[in-house]
Amino acid sequence: MVYEGHGAPEEGSEPTGTGRTGWPLWEVFIRQRRGLSHTHAGSIHAPDAETALQNARDVYTRRSEGVSLWVVPSVAIVASDPDAAEEFFDPAADKAYRHPTFYTIPEEVGHM
Amino acid sequence: MTGPERFQSILDEDGKIEPKDWMPDGYRKTLIRQIAQHAHSEVIGMQPEGNWIARAPSLHRKAILMAKVQDEAGHGLYLYSAAETLGVSRDELVDLLHRGKHKYSSIFNYPTLSWADIGAIGWLVDGAAITNQVMLTRCSYGPYSRAMVRICKEESFHQRQGYEILLTLVNGTAEQKAMAQDALDRWWWPALMMFGPHDADSTHSEQSTAWNIKRMSNDALRQQFVDMTVPQAQYLGLEIPDPDLSWNADTSHWDSGPIDWDEFWRVVKGDGPMNRERLEHKRKAWDDGAWVREAAEAYAAKHADQPRRVA
Numbered sequence: 001m002v003y004e005g006h007g008a009p010e011e012g013s014e015p016t017g018t019g020r021t022g023w024p025l026w027e028v029f030i031r032q033r034r035g036l037s038h039t040h041a042g043s044i045h046a047p048d049a050e051t052a053l054q055n056a057r058d059v060y061t062r063r064s065e066g067v068s069l070w071v072v073p074s075v076a077i078v079a080s081d082p083d084a085a086e087e088f089f090d091p092a093a094d095k096a097y098r099h100p101t102f103y104t105i106p107e108e109v110g111h112m
Numbered sequence: 113m114t115g116p117e118r119f120q121s122i123l124d125e126d127g128k129i130e131p132k133d134w135m136p137d138g139y140r141k142t143l144i145r146q147i148a149q150h151a152h153s154e155v156i157g158m159q160p161e162g163n164w165i166a167r168a169p170s171l172h173r174k175a176i177l178m179a180k181v182q183d184e185a186g187h188g189l190y191l192y193s194a195a196e197t198l199g200v201s202r203d204e205l206v207d208l209l210h211r212g213k214h215k216y217s218s219i220f221n222y223p224t225l226s227w228a229d230i231g232a233i234g235w236l237v238d239g240a241a242i243t244n245q246v247m248l249t250r251c252s253y254g255p256y257s258r259a260m261v262r263i264c265k266e267e268s269f270h271q272r273q274g275y276e277i278l279l280t281l282v283n284g285t286a287e288q289k290a291m292a293q294d295a296l297d298r299w300w301w302p303a304l305m306m307f308g309p310h311d312a313d314s315t316h317s318e319q320s321t322a323w324n325i326k327r328m329s330n331d332a333l334r335q336q337f338v339d340m341t342v343p344q345a346q347y348l349g350l351e352i353p354d355p356d357l358s359w360n361a362d363t364s365h366w367d368s369g370p371i372d373w374d375e376f377w378r379v380v381k382g383d384g385p386m387n388r389e390r391l392e393h394k395r396k397a398w399d400d401g402a403w404v405r406e407a408a409e410a411y412a413a414k415h416a417d418q419p420r421r422v423a
């Protein structure tokens with residue numbers, strides 16, 4: 001299926017990012033089954049929290065993919081900056097002693 | 113590392129680009145266009161099948177068809193969400209579709225004339241879509257790739273239910289078998305056209321391949337589809353409407369005859385049998401739903417001060 005389009009883009013076919021934005025966006029998190037944490041599944045548009053939950057159920061759990069749902073307004077998510085990721089996560093890079101394999105335990109001691 | 117350097121090094125390692133990463137303007141534009149066109153296709157694709165929901169031959173088939181069409185609506189939503197991570201809004205994309213500025217897959221501009229067409233669509237159209245979408249699970253843009261994984265999980269049922277419809281028809285009366293053959297006759301070539309122009313004539317392929325958006329060529333995908341489908345047609349006892357179709361022992365592939373590219377371009381440019389109806393129906397559904405959207409917004413505004421439930 002050719003989703004890449006045919007020929008040069010038509011005049012006026014590029015979205016400008018300034019059009020109507022419609023209903024707010026919500027991030028959807030699903031707990032697959034009891035004992036697991038909620039994981040991000042995608043997002044959904046809805047005018048309010050209640051409708052967001054119902055829409056998320058209809059769109060993301062049509063085949064019993066979950067036993068619990070969270071919806072969070074997308075604007076409430078604060079993300080780290082990928083351009084600063086190196087510095088941001090740098091403090092962990094040189095601390096190998098935080099890992100169990102850093103230490104040598106004689107074999108006679110057994111599993112530890 | 114600068115943004116452009118990191119972008120290239122992620123591609124070199126066959127990694128995924130995520131929404132907040134630096135990316136070339138062309139990469140962003142190409143993805144918006146492709147994902148939007150893909151989303152529009154899922155949504156418009158509900159129409160040819162929706163045409164048969166009220167006329168399905170049994171309650172059993174009706175429930176299945178409704179579930180399938182509902183899945184396609186979901187696929188559209190996953191994809192619009194993926195596009196929105198690139199800084200555009202769903203409403204804007206839908207508006208571009210409604211104004212005829214955006215395209216959708218031409219396959220949905222063909223009419224569904226008989227119940228057998230519902231079988232042929234599931235088997236061939238979803239089959240071709242799966243071939244393409246399995247490739248796209250490996251595309252370099254994270255949200256698009258994840259949407260494809262989710263969609264591919266759901267597509268398998270679509271293809272199988274279609275094949276089962278045809279299997280039932282070919283084992284029925286002579287008239288039912290003829291109906292199945294007629295559907296194959298009409299859907300075979302449009303299904304092959306879904307993979308797009310030959311590699312030599314495919315304008316965007318090279319750049320998309322360099323960006324790891326496209327991982328296989330149009331012709332390679334089409335060949336994969338033909339090789340997979342021919343034995344399935346043989347099992348049904350139906351004849352593929354291509355007199356040149358023959359097994360090539362040297363390549364271990366099926367060779368097929370020439371595609372009518374004039375028809376392909378005619379339909380792409382808007383002169384297919386159903387182009388006007390599809391878009392009109394879509395616009396009408398949007399306009400008819402205006403009062404629902406307004407009511408939902410009014411209700412949300414009225415309850416905005418009340419505390420939200422917490423996890």
Ligand SMILES: [Fe+2]
Pocket residue numbers: 154183184187263
């Ligand atoms: Fe789909």
Ligand SMILES: [Fe+2]
Pocket residue numbers: 184238267270
């Ligand atoms: Fe499908």
